Amino acid sequence: MSTSIIVSMRSTYSCIKYLRCSFFSTQIEQPANKITGKVVNVAIIGAPNSGKSTLINKIMERKICAASNKVHTTTKLARAICYEKDTQIIFLDTPGVVSDKEQKKYKLPVSMLGACEKSLRCANVVGVVHDVSNKWMRDSIHQDVISMLNSVGNIPSFLILNKVDQLKSKKQLLATIRNLTNGVIAGRPMPNSDRSQSFKNKLQRGYSHFSDVFLVSALTGDGVGAIKEYLISNAKVANLQYSPGYWTDQTPEELIEETVRAKFLDFLPQEIPYNLKTSLEYYDELEEDEKVVCSVVVECPSERIARLISGAGGGRLQQIKSYTRNDLMDLFKKTVVIDLQLKVKNKSIDDIQNK
Numbered sequence: 001m002s003t004s005i006i007v008s009m010r011s012t013y014s015c016i017k018y019l020r021c022s023f024f025s026t027q028i029e030q031p032a033n034k035i036t037g038k039v040v041n042v043a044i045i046g047a048p049n050s051g052k053s054t055l056i057n058k059i060m061e062r063k064i065c066a067a068s069n070k071v072h073t074t075t076k077l078a079r080a081i082c083y084e085k086d087t088q089i090i091f092l093d094t095p096g097v098v099s100d101k102e103q104k105k106y107k108l109p110v111s112m113l114g115a116c117e118k119s120l121r122c123a124n125v126v127g128v129v130h131d132v133s134n135k136w137m138r139d140s141i142h143q144d145v146i147s148m149l150n151s152v153g154n155i156p157s158f159l160i161l162n163k164v165d166q167l168k169s170k171k172q173l174l175a176t177i178r179n180l181t182n183g184v185i186a187g188r189p190m191p192n193s194d195r196s197q198s199f200k201n202k203l204q205r206g207y208s209h210f211s212d213v214f215l216v217s218a219l220t221g222d223g224v225g226a227i228k229e230y231l232i233s234n235a236k237v238a239n240l241q242y243s244p245g246y247w248t249d250q251t252p253e254e255l256i257e258e259t260v261r262a263k264f265l266d267f268l269p270q271e272i273p274y275n276l277k278t279s280l281e282y283y284d285e286l287e288e289d290e291k292v293v294c295s296v297v298v299e300c301p302s303e304r305i306a307r308l309i310s311g312a313g314g315g316r317l318q319q320i321k322s323y324t325r326n327d328l329m330d331l332f333k334k335t336v337v338i339d340l341q342l343k344v345k346n347k348s349i350d351d352i353q354n355k
Contacts (some may be wrong), residue, residue: 003087006038027289031163034240036088036239036240037237037240038088038089038236038238039087039090039235039237040088040090040124040235040236041090041092041122041123041125041126041319042125043094043125043127044091044129045126045128045129045148046130047131047145048095049071049138050075050130050162051063051066051129051163051219052093053073053215054076055129055224055270056078056091057218058219059082059224060080060082060091061072062080062331063330063331064255064331065078065260066262068262068265068266069265070273072124072269073262073265074093074094074117077094077095078248078249078250079249080093080248081246081248081249083245087231088235088240089103092119094116094119095116097099103218107351116249117148122153123152124234125158125234126155126156126157127227128141128158128210129218130160130161130162132166132167132179133167138176139179139205140180140206143209149207149227150207152285156211156234158210158212158214159181159212159213160213160227161173161176161177161180161214161215161216162217162218163218163219164203164215164216164217165217165219165222165226173215177190178190179205179206179212181206181207182206182207184209185211185212185213186211186212187209191253212352214226225319226249232269246287252332253280254284256338257296259324259327259328260278260340263323263342264276264278264298264309265324265326267319267320268308272305272308276300276301277298278297278298279297280300281296281297281341282295284324289335289337291334291335291337292337293338294333294336294337295338295339295341296339296341297342298341299343299344299345300342300343300344301344302344306344310342317340317342320340321339321340323337325337326339
């Protein structure tokens with residue numbers, strides 16, 4: 001379907017902000033009849049860009065959570081729902097810990113400041129994702145994360161060391177685990193660890209109450225299966241919170257907007273993408289054709305930035321569009337037709353390029 005057809009359909013529905021599909025599988029819905037199974041709510045927390053969303057996507061085998069190579073891609077609490085072996089695993093994807101200064105610098109939603117705490121209140125178990133490829137932060141957990149763990153000490157927690165494929169030394173990895181756990185896992189000291197000596201003055205660097213440690217690469221999927229099995233084993237008998245076919249609490253519109261925003265974060269330098277406003281203008285799901293058709297408008301703060309995003313002959317925008325389409329096809333498991341339009345206030349990118 002061509003862009004001109006999308007534009008035509010968009011004008012046809014100009015009086016409607018969104019066209020929703022009543023039976024789309026991402027709509028929030030409690031089971032009509034109570035279904036008994038096992039349920040576990042797991043809050044995934046950690047420092048910015050540690051790989052939380054990428055990990056959840058790999059476990060889910062869908063790109064439900066927006067992920068990019070920049071910090072603060074996730075700006076709100078979102079749920080990804082996995083159903084396996086009569087067990088419903090509800091992942092609570094949270095923004096990385098953010099300070100007031102960062103919130104203002106990147107113009108992030110104020111709601112980000114309390115999103116992690118909110119997820120902890122809903123959780124039965126807490127997973128802490130830690131990036132071991134970052135040499136500056138490898139051997140210490142973010143202080144805000146430690147504070148959050150201390151505030152919910154009654155909730156079981158486990159440590160996920162991500163990006164282990166980027167480490168060459170296993171000896172270095174063992175030292176990192178000792179530092180992050182204070183030499184204690186599941187209440188037992190690690191082999192060759194002397195808590196009274198080695199960690200006497202380092203308790204602030206790690207957390208002593210992790211029940212388990214997992215070594216993974218969220219990008220390649222190595223080790224993520226063990227996390228799923230661990231969560232299934234920690235699930236409790238309960239009525240399912242969502243129907244088995246549901247895999248997120250986000251609407252299709254939200255999923256599309258977040259995917260587009262993440263791709264702009266990937267392709268644009270520095271703080272430029274944080275200043276863009278993304279909004280879905282048209283959405284439809286064509287059931288018979290197994291196709292999703294959508295149009296997204298991205299508002300730029302200036303004509304200069306709009307030209308930068310578009311690139312020579314619109315090449316950069318087309319590249320972003322192509323990668324966005326691929327991610328949405330992975331998300332919806334259907335053919336996706338998407339139109340991306342840049343605007344500066346009431347001007348379109350065509351107006352800007354024709355100047």
